[in-house]
Structures are given as C-alpha cells and as structure tokens.
Amino acid sequence: EKYVNTRKRCIEILEKDLKRGVEVNTEYLLKLYDSHGINPELVKEIFEKRGIEVRIPSDFYKRVQELHEKRRRKKEGRKKIVDVSKFKETRPLYYEDLELGEFDAKVLGILRKRYVILDKTAFYPTGGGQVHDTGFIGGSRVIDVFKIGNVIVHEVEEPKFRVGKVIRCRVDLQRRKAIMKNHTATHIINRACVKVLGDHVWQHGSYKDEEMAHLDITHFKNLSREELSKIEKIANEVVRKGLNVKVYYLHRNEAEKKFGFRIYQGGVAPGKYIRIVEIEGFDAQACGGLHCRNTREIEVIKIISTERVQDGVIRLNFKTGKKAIEEIQFRDKILEELRELWKVKLEDIPKTAKRFFEEWKRLRKENDELKEKLLKSVVLSSIKESDICYLDVDFIESMGMVIKVVNELAKELIGKVIVFHCKEFGYAVSRKANVSALEELSKFYEKVEGDNLNAKGFKRKK
Structure with a gap:
C-alpha cells in the first residue's frame, strides 16, 4: 500500500511538471532523484507513455554521487x-x-x-x-x-x-576495529540489497561508528520481513565464508571498466588512481575507509530495524560483532520474559501478543465510549442548573472527545457557556450572545500559543 501511495505521489509530481512543459534533460532527472527520490527509470516509464522520449545517461548514478560529494564538501566548511x-x-x-x-x-x-x-x-x-x-x-x-x-x-x-x-x-584500536566491522558490513549489506531488491538499489548515504551503523538505499517501499530476512541471510553467508577483503589502487578508467560505475557507492573518489575495496568475488567499491582483512572478522551481522527517511529512501540500521550478539541476546531475553509471563510456547508469542493487543483495543474503545457518555451526562445535568458552567472533568484526556460531545449537543448548548477543565488542557465553548469563550477560558488559563480552538495552547493558572 505504501509503495502504491509513494508511486502515486511520484506520478503526481511528474504530471505537474508535464503540464508546466518542463524540459526533460539530465539536470531535471538529477533534481527529481535528489529532491524526491524518483529514479529515472520511473520518469522514462511515465513520460514515454505520453509520447515523450527520455534518455537516461549511462553514468547517471555516478553523477548522483558527484552531486552528493559536492554537498558533503560544502557541509565540511567547518x-x-x-x-x-x-x-x-x-x-x-x-x-x-x-x-x-x-x-x-x-x-x-x-x-x-x-x-x-x-x-x-x-x-x-x-x-x-x-x-x-x-x-x-x-x-x-x-x-x-x-x-x-x-x-x-x-x-x-x-x-x-x-x-x-x-x-x-x-x-583506541578496540574502538577502531568495531568501526571497521561496521564499515565492511555496510558494503556487504549494500550488495545484498541489490541482489534481493534489484539493480535500482543505490547507496544514498551511510554512517558507521563503534556502536552501530546505518545504510540508506534507494528503494520505493519499505522492506518486507521476507526481504529483510534474505538480505541478512546473504550478508551472514558472506561473513561465514571468510572472504578476503583486498585493498588496492587502480587507474580510474581501468576500475570503471572492470567494475562499472557501481564502485562509486560511497561518493566519487578524486584523482586518476582510486582506492578499491574488494570483497573477493562479491563486491567492489571505491572507498577510502578502513576495513577488515577478512569478512569472518565481522563475526555476525544483525539488522535491527528499517525506516523510510524520505520518499524513495530506506534506512537499514544494523550492528555487528559483539554489539550484534548483545542485541540478539537482548531480544532473546525479552522473548523469554514474555514466554514466562504469558505461560506460552515461544512460537505462540506472536499470536498471543496479537490477541492481547486486540483485547486492549476493544477495552480502550469501551472505555472511551463510557467516558463520552459520562461527559454528555455531566454537561446535560450542568446546563439545567446554569447558563454558564465550569466543569472539572479530569477523566478526559482527549480534546477530540470534548469537541465531539460539544458538536453532538449543539442544540442543547444554545444560550449556554461551558468551560471544561480536563486532565491536561482547558477548553471553552460559548453559544451565548455577548459572552466570549476565550474570555471565560482566560479566567482559569493563560495563553501559551494558538487560540481557544487549540486548547493545548493554554495552561492552568496557578
């Protein structure tokens, strides 16, 4: 569903540009990719359906990395x-x-x-x-x-x-070695993503320190559990195989001819000769970072989470070595605690959690319905006694519930003024001529921001 929505948003952007008569050149393709994460293949697909030819430069992704490199250099102005x-x-x-x-x-x-x-x-x-x-x-x-x-x-x-x-x-060599494991793992995971998801995947960014690392890739939808499992499996197979990690220098032309432009995953390397980091038989990239000599040094790779950081860019957060083992043990500990707490088998934890969640949603809904009924009852009984009412209803936590009740009792509140003192906010409504809800609310609350329709913009006076 998210993939469909993302694609729909991309198509809307492209159609607006079509109406504006935009010139479809390399600069335009780079801007779309960099600003919206729209890859040139989608642009070609959409535009050519409308009879507009799109030519994608063979070195497009190299130019993307050059653009990112220029931005990085600008940031390094410090x-x-x-x-x-x-x-x-x-x-x-x-x-x-x-x-x-x-x-x-x-x-x-x-x-x-x-x-x-x-x-x-x-x-x-x-x-x-x-x-x-x-x-x-x-x-x-x-x-x-x-x-x-x-x-x-x-x-x-x-x-x-x-x-x-x-x-x-x-x-601090111990810290460095942990960072090296994360850096080499970044190369491995990136290549594993290409194998599982397709050739459209490109590194959009990365970060590695001694605790953990993340890799940002170009992809139009969140990763499924199955995809994540395949990526992690491939990555750990590479670790277990103990592949040699070779570092050497090649003339730029020779490197591009041998490995293609995908060597520029981490940005375009300067100079005629570039430093190649090759995981033997698996991956090769131009990289100036420090790496393990053999993939077995990484020990284990654990992808701990994924998130969409912008349209068309997915982040994979992961740990390696000792930190990965600690993460796995931590998760096992949580599962064991849940198993003991719920008195179920390990394999029954997901369906038990789902059952508890559904029960919690049902009880919460019932609780909200009871609160709403109680609030209506308090309002109706109070307006029978006075045209201006001050109600202490600290059992109400949602401003939306107050507004809903006020709207449902619109006829009954004609000629009335009510100030609600809720748990974390105040709210006032006036259906009485010449009486300001804001003024009534201001007797008890001081304005922080917004107006009386934004009740959280007020705090109770001491």
Whole structure:
C-alpha cells in the first residue's frame, strides 16, 4: 500500500511538471532523484507513455554521487576554522598498518590552542560516513580528527606539549576495529540489497561508528520481513565464508571498466588512481575507509530495524560483532520474559501478543465510549442548573472527545457557556450572545500559543 501511495505521489509530481512543459534533460532527472527520490527509470516509464522520449545517461548514478560529494564538501566548511596552508601533507599511517596502535610523531603546529598538526598520524579522520579515531596525543585526549586537503587535523583537549616536540600517540584500536566491522558490513549489506531488491538499489548515504551503523538505499517501499530476512541471510553467508577483503589502487578508467560505475557507492573518489575495496568475488567499491582483512572478522551481522527517511529512501540500521550478539541476546531475553509471563510456547508469542493487543483495543474503545457518555451526562445535568458552567472533568484526556460531545449537543448548548477543565488542557465553548469563550477560558488559563480552538495552547493558572 505504501509503495502504491509513494508511486502515486511520484506520478503526481511528474504530471505537474508535464503540464508546466518542463524540459526533460539530465539536470531535471538529477533534481527529481535528489529532491524526491524518483529514479529515472520511473520518469522514462511515465513520460514515454505520453509520447515523450527520455534518455537516461549511462553514468547517471555516478553523477548522483558527484552531486552528493559536492554537498558533503560544502557541509565540511567547518574545517575552514583553521588555516593549514603552511603545513606539508600528513603521512597517513593507518593505511600502512591497520593495527598500529602506538606511534611517535613530531608536532608541526598547534592552532587555536586545540588543533594539532603532526608530521604523520595513525588517527583516521572522519570521512565517507566513517567516524574518526579517538585516543591520546602526549597524554591529551583526541576528540575529533578531520582532513583539510592532505593535512590531517587533530582536535585535542588541552594540549600538554609544544610545537617541535616528538611525542607518543595512542589510538583506541578496540574502538577502531568495531568501526571497521561496521564499515565492511555496510558494503556487504549494500550488495545484498541489490541482489534481493534489484539493480535500482543505490547507496544514498551511510554512517558507521563503534556502536552501530546505518545504510540508506534507494528503494520505493519499505522492506518486507521476507526481504529483510534474505538480505541478512546473504550478508551472514558472506561473513561465514571468510572472504578476503583486498585493498588496492587502480587507474580510474581501468576500475570503471572492470567494475562499472557501481564502485562509486560511497561518493566519487578524486584523482586518476582510486582506492578499491574488494570483497573477493562479491563486491567492489571505491572507498577510502578502513576495513577488515577478512569478512569472518565481522563475526555476525544483525539488522535491527528499517525506516523510510524520505520518499524513495530506506534506512537499514544494523550492528555487528559483539554489539550484534548483545542485541540478539537482548531480544532473546525479552522473548523469554514474555514466554514466562504469558505461560506460552515461544512460537505462540506472536499470536498471543496479537490477541492481547486486540483485547486492549476493544477495552480502550469501551472505555472511551463510557467516558463520552459520562461527559454528555455531566454537561446535560450542568446546563439545567446554569447558563454558564465550569466543569472539572479530569477523566478526559482527549480534546477530540470534548469537541465531539460539544458538536453532538449543539442544540442543547444554545444560550449556554461551558468551560471544561480536563486532565491536561482547558477548553471553552460559548453559544451565548455577548459572552466570549476565550474570555471565560482566560479566567482559569493563560495563553501559551494558538487560540481557544487549540486548547493545548493554554495552561492552568496557578
């Protein structure tokens, strides 16, 4: 149903553009995809039914990634807070040795009393959705690492060293390894999604830290349980197979010829030679991140949830390794507690939960009906005694119920004024000439926002 609704919204957008006589070019296709998540294949399908030819560039998705890359660079404007133009290129030790946890480096500069430039570093900077390393430089905590051009900047809490000193640095390797597992798993899940859902799937974004990760993909509907199960199964089969993860450099033309433009899942890599991360026989992407050497290092992948983040974009949240095992154990614990509480077999938990939910809905409906009847009774008995009534009805939690009762008793309330003091709000109605409901409500409530039709815009005076 959601897929149908999403497709319907997309078609409405396209038909409006048709009426406006929009020019169907590459720029237009990119705008539709980026702003509304409408893939060019759907545009071609809809427009060509109306006799309008649509040409999709063979490198369309490469251009999408270039667009995202430009946006990412713009967001990284914060890095201009320091001028590193006088510093030489930082030697990235993390590419030379993934497990280098301690190293000595020379302090080339300390900017604004907290931004440290070293001649070489094993601290990985934030990039491509992978968060930076943490640790210590000369006993001072590293809280952020980012790259400006080829210079790596370390944000450090209260540096306790001077420029020109050679100091000992320590990277939190345990944290890094957890992030590496999530990054390699991101590549695996992305490829698994393509295998299960189809070639229209493309990475829209990702994020990886030591706790968990998420992958955003282009897809027009929420994933079914069956699809999720297949994706997770394929991903964990890759983990169990223990496939080697190879990292090497290729000339851009050679890489594109060998693997196609799908290598640009994480954004377009700069330069003539690009860094390829290949999961042997399964996936290859241009990527500057840090990865496991073998998929078996990931241990296990657990997709914990999915959500639609915008039209045409689905997010998969997942955990790996120890965190995934903890997640599985946590879920097992909940299931066991439910089994013991309800005294049912594990396989009977879903139907038992459904039965309880249906019972809860029935009781809630009955409860609301009783409250509504009681409210009507209170109103009718009160207006017999006075034209202006102040009713304490703190058993009412829904403004909608008050409005419904007021509308149903419209005839009986002619010439009457009622102020309702409900559980969390006040509401007033006046059917009496020259008497303002707002003024009556203001005797007891002070305005926060809105008007007297937005009762939650008032709070009770002390």
